[in-house]
Amino acid sequence: MITTVTMPNKTIAVSIQGLNKSFGDGENRLHVLHDINLTLQSGSMNYIVGPSGCGKTTLISIMAGILTAESGETTLFGTPIHQLKKSQKAKFRRENIGFIFQQFNLVATITNAENVAVPLLIQGKPHGKAIEQAKLLLEQVGLGDKINSFPRDLSGGQQQRVAIARALINNPRLVVCDEPTSALDGKTGAQILELLTVVARDPNRCVVVVTHDNRIYKYADQLIEMEDGRIKSIQQVDHTKPSQF
Numbered sequence: 001m002i003t004t005v006t007m008p009n010k011t012i013a014v015s016i017q018g019l020n021k022s023f024g025d026g027e028n029r030l031h032v033l034h035d036i037n038l039t040l041q042s043g044s045m046n047y048i049v050g051p052s053g054c055g056k057t058t059l060i061s062i063m064a065g066i067l068t069a070e071s072g073e074t075t076l077f078g079t080p081i082h083q084l085k086k087s088q089k090a091k092f093r094r095e096n097i098g099f100i101f102q103q104f105n106l107v108a109t110i111t112n113a114e115n116v117a118v119p120l121l122i123q124g125k126p127h128g129k130a131i132e133q134a135k136l137l138l139e140q141v142g143l144g145d146k147i148n149s150f151p152r153d154l155s156g157g158q159q160q161r162v163a164i165a166r167a168l169i170n171n172p173r174l175v176v177c178d179e180p181t182s183a184l185d186g187k188t189g190a191q192i193l194e195l196l197t198v199v200a201r202d203p204n205r206c207v208v209v210v211t212h213d214n215r216i217y218k219y220a221d222q223l224i225e226m227e228d229g230r231i232k233s234i235q236q237v238d239h240t241k242p243s244q245f
Ligand SMILES: Nc1ncnc2c1ncn2[C@@H]1O[C@H](COP(=O)(O)OP(=O)(O)O)[C@@H](O)[C@H]1O
Pocket: 023, 024, 030, 032, 050, 051, 052, 053, 054, 055, 056, 057, 058, 059
């Protein structure tokens, strides 16, 4: 028997089904995410917006395998990560996900280039080669002159750019950023978003950005609005039409 399989134009990067998450127990139990269903296509730039406390960081942390959901399914590029054991999940995360934390999480005692090189060093890449690659990326984010200095020598915006370079160095398939432009001025913010947009245009990759910054919605393919732990709306952006924002 011959069966014909029609391949979709785009593959699914992230599929989240029936996701629930609570923090705490008993009287202190806080139900933070309610039955979230979400699909992100490969080759797309996705923005998550919503008021403070609505569950954005929790959602992307589960998406990136950093937090575990109470119920529901999270599938990344065909791999159901909710079924992976802790060590398998950590390996999957190292190989496939770049996460830019809101608080940057840089290591104070090593140079900026070493911070960027950390994901490569963990994978066993020789130190010299890893640092060379880190330097190139630091140049791309406009920090070529800060390679040998330390995070403490940088402004908040510069530290954030180091965190972004560290998240991108592995060429991760999924890049997740928690409010990446909050500490960046207009010009640098635009440069970073352009860099992330280049990543998002790769048909095998996907970018998710949590933001309050409506100046940058023009970069989005999909805008996901959250409220009180729920998805309020999902809007596909048609770039052939004049900007809706
Ligand atoms: N580790 C935690 N323990 C208890 N409550 C938490 C924890 N992390 C987040 N919360 C709560 O979950 C809700 C959603 O938080 P968060 O996902 O950080 O929201 P957002 O990123 O949209 O501001 C908030 O009420 C927050 O206080």
